[in-house]
Amino acid sequence: MSNLNTAGKIRLYKSFFTGLDNVYGTYDPDTGNVRQAKEPVTDEVILKHLKGIQPYGVYLLNGDKTKALAVDFDEDELALPIAFVAGAKRFGMFSYIERSKSKGFHAWLFFEEPVEAKKARIVAKKILADMGKPNTEIFPKQDRLDNLSYGNFINAPLFGKLVPKGRTVFVEPGEPVKVCEDQWELLHRIQRVPAIRLDAIIQSCGLKLNDTEVVSKETEPVDHNPPEHSFGLPPCIRRILSEGVTFDQRVCTFRLAIHLKKAGLPLDLTIVTLTAWVQKNKPADGKEIITEPEIKSQAEYAYKNGYKGCGCEEPVIEAFCDDSCPLASRKNGGLSK
Numbered sequence: 001m002s003n004l005n006t007a008g009k010i011r012l013y014k015s016f017f018t019g020l021d022n023v024y025g026t027y028d029p030d031t032g033n034v035r036q037a038k039e040p041v042t043d044e045v046i047l048k049h050l051k052g053i054q055p056y057g058v059y060l061l062n063g064d065k066t067k068a069l070a071v072d073f074d075e076d077e078l079a080l081p082i083a084f085v086a087g088a089k090r091f092g093m094f095s096y097i098e099r100s101k102s103k104g105f106h107a108w109l110f111f112e113e114p115v116e117a118k119k120a121r122i123v124a125k126k127i128l129a130d131m132g133k134p135n136t137e138i139f140p141k142q143d144r145l146d147n148l149s150y151g152n153f154i155n156a157p158l159f160g161k162l163v164p165k166g167r168t169v170f171v172e173p174g175e176p177v178k179v180c181e182d183q184w185e186l187l188h189r190i191q192r193v194p195a196i197r198l199d200a201i202i203q204s205c206g207l208k209l210n211d212t213e214v215v216s217k218e219t220e221p222v223d224h225n226p227p228e229h230s231f232g233l234p235p236c237i238r239r240i241l242s243e244g245v246t247f248d249q250r251v252c253t254f255r256l257a258i259h260l261k262k263a264g265l266p267l268d269l270t271i272v273t274l275t276a277w278v279q280k281n282k283p284a285d286g287k288e289i290i291t292e293p294e295i296k297s298q299a300e301y302a303y304k305n306g307y308k309g310c311g312c313e314e315p316v317i318e319a320f321c322d323d324s325c326p327l328a329s330r331k332n333g334g335l336s337k
C-alpha cells in the first residue's frame with residue numbers, strides 16, 4: 001500500500017475511524033491534557049493526526065449506530081486481546097489488535113455498514129463474559145446518544161508521533177507479538193463484519209438486548225467453576241502470564257498451554273502468546289529462557305493429549321496461588337493432575 005497517496009490514505013482511514021463529524025477528542029502530546037474540539041472532522045484533522053501533530057480521538061457513536069467497536073484492555077497482557085480475537089473468531093468475526101498509546105491494547109471490530117451500537121456491544125460483552133472479563137471497557141460506551149452528550153471518544157490508531165515507537169499500531173494478525181510492518185496494507189485487507197452476523201450471534205446465543213448487561217435466555221444454572229469451565233484464567237495463571245517465572249519453565253509452559261487450550265485459544269495463538277510470555281522469565285542459576293521449538297513442543301503436547309489439570313500442585317504454579325481462586329479450597333483434594 002506504499003503507493004497509496006495521501007488522499008487515498010485519508011479516505012481509507014476515515015472509512016474505519018468514523019463517527020460524529022462535528023466533534024472530536026484530542027490531547028496535548030507534551031502535557032497529556034485532554035480536550036474536546038467542537039469543530040468538523042476535516043481531512044486536515046486526520047492528516048495532522050497521521051503526521052503526529054495533533055491526536056484525533058473518534059466519537060464512534062452516531063445516534064444509535066456505530067461502524068466500529070473497540071475493547072480497551074488496559075493491561076500489558078497480550079493474552080487478553082488474543083483471547084478476544086479468538087472469541088470473535090468463534091462467532092465468525094475478525095477482530096484486530098492495536099497497541100494503544102501508552103499501555104495495553106485495543107481489540108477492534110469493524111462493520112460493513114453502521115450497525116446498532118446496542119447489538120455490537122451486547123455481542124462484545126458476550127465474548128468478554130465468556131473470557132471471564134465482563135467489566136472490560138467497550139467503545140462506544142453507550143447504546144445511543146441522548147441530546148445532551150457526544151458520548152466518549154477513543155484515541156484513534158496511527159498517531160504519527162507514536163507509530164515509530166510501536167504504539168497506536170496494529171499487530172500482525174497471525175503473529176500478534178509483532179507490529180504489522182505495513183499498517184496501510186493491513187487496513188486494506190481488514191475484514192468487516194456484516195450487520196446480519198451480529199443478528200445471527202444474538203439469536204444463536206439467545207442474548208437479550210439489554211442496555212447494561214448480557215442476559216442469556218437460558219435458565220441453566222450458571223457455571224460456578226470458572227477456572228475449569230469458562231474462558232476465565234485462574235489468578236495464578238494470570239499472574240504468571242503477567243510476571244513470568246524464574247524456574248521450571250517447561251512445566252509452566254505446559255500448564256499454561258493447558259489453561260489457554262481450555263480458554264479456547266487455538267494452538268497457533270497459544271504458541272504466539274507463550275513465545276511473548278517467555279521473554280518475561282528470569283531463569284535462576286544462569287539458565288537460558290526456553291527456546292521457541294521447546295515452547296512449540298510443550299504446547300503441542302498439551303493440545304494433542306487430553307490434559308485438563310490446572311497444575312495446582314506443581315511448585316511453579318503453586319508459588320502464584322491465590323486464595324481468591326474458587327479452586328483453592330478444593331486444592332488439597334487432589335483435583336489437579
Ligand code: SF4
Nearest residue numbers: 236312321322325328
Ligand atoms: S487453586 Fe491456586 S494454583 Fe490452583 S488454579 Fe487456583 S490459583 Fe491456581
